[in-house]
Amino acid sequence: MSKGNFKEELKKIRAFAFDVDGVLSNPKVFLSPEGEMIRTMNTKDGYALQYAVKRGYPIAIITGGRTESVGLRFSNLGIEDIYLAASDKVRDFEHFRNKYGLEAEEILYMGDDIPDLDVMTRCGAPCCPADAVEEIKSVSTYISHIKGGEGCVRDILEQVLRLHGRWLDGEAFTW
Numbered sequence: 001m002s003k004g005n006f007k008e009e010l011k012k013i014r015a016f017a018f019d020v021d022g023v024l025s026n027p028k029v030f031l032s033p034e035g036e037m038i039r040t041m042n043t044k045d046g047y048a049l050q051y052a053v054k055r056g057y058p059i060a061i062i063t064g065g066r067t068e069s070v071g072l073r074f075s076n077l078g079i080e081d082i083y084l085a086a087s088d089k090v091r092d093f094e095h096f097r098n099k100y101g102l103e104a105e106e107i108l109y110m111g112d113d114i115p116d117l118d119v120m121t122r123c124g125a126p127c128c129p130a131d132a133v134e135e136i137k138s139v140s141t142y143i144s145h146i147k148g149g150e151g152c153v154r155d156i157l158e159q160v161l162r163l164h165g166r167w168l169d170g171e172a173f174t175w
Contacts, residue, residue, distance in 0.1 A: 006142050009125045010163050014106040016052065017093060017119070018153060020063035020070055022112035023129055026149030036067055045153040046077055052157050053078040055166045060096040062086050064115060089119045110156060112136055112148050127156050 018024055025039035032038055053059055060081040061074045071082050081099070083092040097107060105124030109116070112132040120126035120139050128140045129148035137143055144152040161167040 006125075007163060009105075009141060010108070010160050012106055013108045013125055013160050015058040015060070015096070015100060015102055015108070016157065016160075017060040017062055017096060017107055017109045017123070019089075019111040019113075019116050020061060020065050022132070022148040023110050024061075024149065024153055027112075027131070036069075037065065039065075039070070040149060041073065042149055042151050042154070044151050046073075048154040048157040049074070049079065050077040052161060055161060058096070058100045058102075060092070062089050062092045062096075062119070064089075089115060090122065093119045093122065108156065108160065110153065128152075 021027065021029070021039070024045055025041050030038040049059060058081065059079050060083065061079060062083045063070060064086055066085045071084055074082050081096050086092045093107075093109070097104060103124070104122050107123045108125040108127060109119050109123040110127040110129070111117075111120055112129055114133065114135060117135060117139065120136065125142065126140045127142040127144065128136045129144050129146060129152035131147040132140070132143070142156065144155045146152040146155050158167060
Protein backbone atom coordinates (compact mmCIF):
# COMPACT_ATOMS: atom_id res chain seq x y z
CA MET A 1 0.00 0.00 0.00
CA SER A 2 1.29 3.46 -0.79
CA LYS A 3 0.01 6.92 0.01
CA GLY A 4 0.12 9.84 -2.41
CA ASN A 5 2.51 9.73 -5.35
CA PHE A 6 5.03 7.41 -3.79
CA LYS A 7 6.92 6.70 -7.01
CA GLU A 8 7.78 10.42 -7.28
CA GLU A 9 9.27 10.27 -3.78
CA LEU A 10 11.31 7.21 -4.75
CA LYS A 11 12.89 9.06 -7.67
CA LYS A 12 14.58 11.38 -5.14
CA ILE A 13 16.07 8.55 -3.05
CA ARG A 14 19.88 8.38 -3.00
CA ALA A 15 20.40 6.39 0.22
CA PHE A 16 18.68 3.92 2.53
CA ALA A 17 18.51 3.31 6.28
CA PHE A 18 16.99 0.27 7.94
CA ASP A 19 16.08 -0.93 11.39
CA VAL A 20 16.94 -4.58 12.07
CA ASP A 21 14.54 -6.30 14.47
CA GLY A 22 11.14 -6.60 12.80
CA VAL A 23 12.42 -5.26 9.46
CA LEU A 24 15.52 -7.21 8.43
CA SER A 25 14.94 -9.98 10.94
CA ASN A 26 11.85 -11.90 11.86
CA PRO A 27 10.20 -10.39 14.96
CA LYS A 28 10.55 -13.76 16.68
CA VAL A 29 14.01 -14.24 18.20
CA PHE A 30 15.66 -17.14 19.97
CA LEU A 31 17.91 -16.82 22.99
CA SER A 32 21.20 -18.69 23.26
CA PRO A 33 22.12 -20.27 26.61
CA GLU A 34 24.31 -17.18 27.14
CA GLY A 35 21.33 -14.88 26.61
CA GLU A 36 22.35 -13.64 23.14
CA MET A 37 19.46 -12.95 20.77
CA ILE A 38 19.61 -15.19 17.71
CA ARG A 39 17.85 -13.69 14.71
CA THR A 40 16.83 -15.13 11.38
CA MET A 41 17.27 -13.03 8.25
CA ASN A 42 16.07 -13.34 4.69
CA THR A 43 18.72 -14.10 2.05
CA LYS A 44 16.80 -12.15 -0.61
CA ASP A 45 17.05 -9.06 1.59
CA GLY A 46 20.78 -9.76 1.88
CA TYR A 47 21.21 -10.06 -1.86
CA ALA A 48 19.36 -6.79 -2.50
CA LEU A 49 21.39 -4.96 0.17
CA GLN A 50 24.77 -5.99 -1.22
CA TYR A 51 23.59 -5.25 -4.75
CA ALA A 52 22.45 -1.74 -3.78
CA VAL A 53 25.86 -1.15 -2.17
CA LYS A 54 27.55 -2.27 -5.42
CA ARG A 55 25.34 0.15 -7.34
CA GLY A 56 26.69 3.00 -5.17
CA TYR A 57 23.85 3.59 -2.72
CA PRO A 58 24.91 4.42 0.86
CA ILE A 59 23.09 2.19 3.33
CA ALA A 60 22.82 2.57 7.09
CA ILE A 61 21.76 -0.02 9.60
CA ILE A 62 20.36 1.71 12.68
CA THR A 63 19.39 -0.72 15.43
CA GLY A 64 19.01 -0.86 19.15
CA GLY A 65 20.48 -4.37 18.94
CA ARG A 66 23.93 -4.86 20.37
CA THR A 67 25.09 -8.28 19.18
CA GLU A 68 28.27 -8.52 17.17
CA SER A 69 26.68 -11.04 14.81
CA VAL A 70 24.32 -8.33 13.53
CA GLY A 71 27.22 -6.02 12.73
CA LEU A 72 29.14 -8.86 11.10
CA ARG A 73 26.16 -9.86 8.92
CA PHE A 74 25.82 -6.40 7.41
CA SER A 75 29.53 -5.73 7.20
CA ASN A 76 29.86 -8.92 5.15
CA LEU A 77 27.28 -7.49 2.74
CA GLY A 78 29.49 -4.42 2.18
CA ILE A 79 27.58 -2.04 4.42
CA GLU A 80 29.91 0.39 6.20
CA ASP A 81 27.46 2.48 8.23
CA ILE A 82 26.27 0.20 11.01
CA TYR A 83 24.91 1.82 14.15
CA LEU A 84 24.52 -0.81 16.89
CA ALA A 85 23.01 -0.07 20.31
CA ALA A 86 21.36 3.01 18.80
CA SER A 87 19.73 4.71 21.76
CA ASP A 88 19.07 7.86 19.70
CA LYS A 89 18.19 6.84 16.15
CA VAL A 90 17.72 10.45 15.03
CA ARG A 91 21.32 11.27 16.04
CA ASP A 92 22.61 8.27 14.04
CA PHE A 93 20.38 9.14 11.08
CA GLU A 94 21.74 12.71 11.09
CA HIS A 95 25.34 11.43 11.31
CA PHE A 96 24.71 9.20 8.28
CA ARG A 97 22.99 12.03 6.39
CA ASN A 98 25.81 14.50 7.07
CA LYS A 99 28.53 11.96 6.26
CA TYR A 100 27.22 11.67 2.69
CA GLY A 101 26.00 15.26 2.29
CA LEU A 102 22.41 14.13 1.82
CA GLU A 103 19.17 15.98 2.32
CA ALA A 104 16.69 14.15 4.56
CA GLU A 105 14.26 13.79 1.63
CA GLU A 106 16.91 11.78 -0.25
CA ILE A 107 16.90 8.99 2.36
CA LEU A 108 14.40 6.15 2.60
CA TYR A 109 14.01 4.69 6.09
CA MET A 110 12.22 1.46 6.90
CA GLY A 111 11.17 0.79 10.48
CA ASP A 112 8.49 -1.17 12.26
CA ASP A 113 8.06 0.02 15.85
CA ILE A 114 7.95 3.06 18.14
CA PRO A 115 11.76 3.62 18.37
CA ASP A 116 11.71 4.30 14.59
CA LEU A 117 8.96 6.93 14.71
CA ASP A 118 11.13 10.06 15.11
CA VAL A 119 13.43 9.09 12.24
CA MET A 120 10.50 8.22 10.02
CA THR A 121 9.00 11.69 10.44
CA ARG A 122 12.30 13.23 9.26
CA CYS A 123 13.24 11.10 6.23
CA GLY A 124 12.06 11.52 2.66
CA ALA A 125 10.34 8.17 2.26
CA PRO A 126 9.18 6.46 5.45
CA CYS A 127 8.36 2.79 4.79
CA CYS A 128 7.43 -0.21 6.88
CA PRO A 129 6.77 -3.94 6.64
CA ALA A 130 3.22 -5.30 6.56
CA ASP A 131 3.33 -6.23 10.25
CA ALA A 132 4.55 -2.88 11.62
CA VAL A 133 2.69 -1.31 14.54
CA GLU A 134 -0.14 1.10 13.74
CA GLU A 135 1.80 4.21 14.81
CA ILE A 136 4.46 3.41 12.22
CA LYS A 137 1.94 2.55 9.51
CA SER A 138 0.24 5.90 10.07
CA VAL A 139 3.42 7.85 9.11
CA SER A 140 4.55 5.51 6.32
CA THR A 141 4.15 6.53 2.72
CA TYR A 142 4.65 2.90 1.72
CA ILE A 143 3.60 -0.24 3.60
CA SER A 144 5.12 -3.33 2.04
CA HIS A 145 2.84 -6.28 1.45
CA ILE A 146 5.63 -8.40 2.98
CA LYS A 147 6.26 -8.91 6.70
CA GLY A 148 9.50 -8.04 8.49
CA GLY A 149 12.27 -10.60 8.00
CA GLU A 150 10.48 -12.12 5.01
CA GLY A 151 11.71 -9.89 2.16
CA CYS A 152 10.23 -6.42 2.76
CA VAL A 153 13.69 -4.86 2.37
CA ARG A 154 14.14 -6.57 -1.00
CA ASP A 155 10.70 -5.27 -1.97
CA ILE A 156 11.59 -1.62 -1.45
CA LEU A 157 15.19 -1.81 -2.69
CA GLU A 158 14.09 -3.48 -5.91
CA GLN A 159 11.39 -0.84 -6.45
CA VAL A 160 13.86 2.03 -6.10
CA LEU A 161 16.59 0.45 -8.20
CA ARG A 162 14.10 -0.44 -10.95
CA LEU A 163 12.73 3.10 -10.93
CA HIS A 164 16.31 4.43 -11.24
CA GLY A 165 17.08 1.98 -14.07
CA ARG A 166 19.75 0.27 -11.96
CA TRP A 167 18.22 -3.18 -11.42
CA LEU A 168 19.58 -6.24 -13.25
CA ASP A 169 22.70 -4.98 -14.93
CA GLY A 170 25.94 -6.94 -15.36
CA GLU A 171 26.74 -6.86 -11.64
CA ALA A 172 23.39 -8.39 -10.76
CA PHE A 173 24.63 -11.88 -11.55
CA THR A 174 27.51 -11.97 -9.08
CA TRP A 175 27.38 -12.09 -5.32
